[in-house]
Amino acid sequence: MxxxxxxxxxxxxxxxxxxxxxxxxxxxxxxxxxxxxxxxxxxxxxxxxxxxxxxxxxxxxxxxxxxxxxxxxxxxxxxxxxxxxxxxxxxxxxxxxxxxxxxxxxxxxxxxxxxxxxxxxxCPRSLLKRVAEQCREMGFHAEFAQEFEWFNFRETPDSLQEKGFRQLQPLTPGMFGYSILRPSLESAFNHDLFDLLSQFDVPLEGLHTETGPGVYEAAIMHDEVVRAADKAVLFKTAVKEIAYRHGLVATFMAKWNADLPGCSGHIHQSLWNLEQTKNLFFDTAQPNHISELMRQYIAGQLYCLPHITPMFAPTINSYKRLVEGAWAPTTVTWSLDNRTTAIRVLNQREAYTRVEHRVSGADTNPYLAIGAALASGLYGIRHKLTLDIPASVGNGYADKRNGVLPTNLAEATQAMATSLVAAELFGTEFVDHFTRTRDWEWRQYARQVSDWELKRYFEII
Structure with missing residues (x-):
């Protein structure tokens, strides 16, 4: 209209x-x-x-x-x-x-x-709009989608407070990824998610249970990059509102429980010509059908990643997810269809050839995470970076040839605050504002006394 x-x-x-x-x-x-x-x-x-x-x-x-x-x-x-x-x-x-x-x-x-x-x-949306305009000026149409994992609980905002966020009742018990039974048990909620999101112009490509009690995963249909980020933003809040109407609370925390898998917010991305008739990441004349443009794009993402990690991992909790063996990457790596690396290439068919950024968690601001993914890829194209890093084979956690990701928000924030690369990508004003907010977040955490500290030190030390 x-x-x-x-x-x-x-x-x-x-x-x-x-x-x-x-x-x-x-x-x-x-x-x-x-x-x-x-x-x-x-x-x-x-x-x-x-x-x-x-x-x-x-x-x-x-x-x-x-x-x-x-x-x-x-x-x-x-x-x-x-x-x-x-x-x-x-x-x-x-x-x-x-x-x-x-x-x-x-x-x-x-x-x-x-x-x-x-x-x-x-303003995060304004930032993404500027990056998207740079992309168009370079002659590319950016097609993106974000997918999310999240946990659902039979709780209310009041009961969460009353319980102190402990002993929460999950939507369903046990580890049951890709279950047909569990969604049938909660069919009203499951169908409301799919149908109401579609009516809200946030159509889903797929919806299923993931491994963990009460955890779901949804992939949003791909779209132009700004519209894709809009849909990702609306998805998270819409899921919470629909959950409320079923007596549930949904959480997109990156890692709500140390003993359970974390929640991802993977970003799928490809560049097309402006007419949207050709996927510029696909080239039958190149090894694995990966075009030179795609190699530059991946090289840019890997090069920039240590400079802008807080845009993919913005909270204290984000780094509890980024640990070895937890289905989230810890190394600056790429691969062909390997879920242990930071960047995963899917290249079976031209229409679906794309890059999946696996560092991003469910707790991200989609405008910032998607903007960071696109800006860093365009950086590689502008600077004609070469993808000298071989694709990881097997366990990407063990491939530390190109370095590892920051292990906490303070380390990641300091790297971004002093980075000339981050300033080139997003401007000094944004970098200054964003890193100040992340520094604040770290300081709020550092002043707290945790349950772990009380249990470990209160009587014994």
């Missing part, structure tokens, strides 16, 4: 409400319900939205190291604009019209035109 058709639809609707949202730096959707008249009034100039959303963490605690906004700026409004092309309706909320928004056009300080435009730089 074009803009006028959407306006006509909303004007003719019996429902005066519009919902819109955008992600903060952690990938949490923030937004409002507004009256349709406010929606119509704001189509051109946007809406004022308190910029505290760039000045606090996922628990609404203000940063003490922020530059974008803070007590020093008084938390003013910043202009948020709805992207009309993201129009869809919420099938589990009386088909309320819904739009995604971003801060792509923000106003500079009139007294200092050279002041960094942090409002723009901090």
């Amino acid at each position: 074009n803009q006028q058709a959407i306006i006509d639809f909303i004007n003719q609707s019996d429902n005066p409400k519009i919902k819109y949202a955008f992600t903060d730096i952690d990938g949490v959707l923030r937004g409002k319900i507004i009256h349709r008249q406010k929606f119509l009034d704001g189509l051109i100039d946007g809406f004022g939205f308190c910029d505290v959303v760039w000045g606090w963490d996922s628990t609404d605690t203000p940063y003490d190291n922020g530059r974008v906004t803070g007590w020093h700026s008084g938390y003013p409004d910043a202009p948020v604009r709805l992207d009309i092309s993201t129009f869809r309706q919420l099938p589990w909320e009386d088909n309320i019209p819904f739009f995604l928004a971003d801060f792509s056009i923000s106003q500079r300080n009139e007294t200092n035109e050279n002041q960094p435009d942090y409002g723009l730089a901090a």
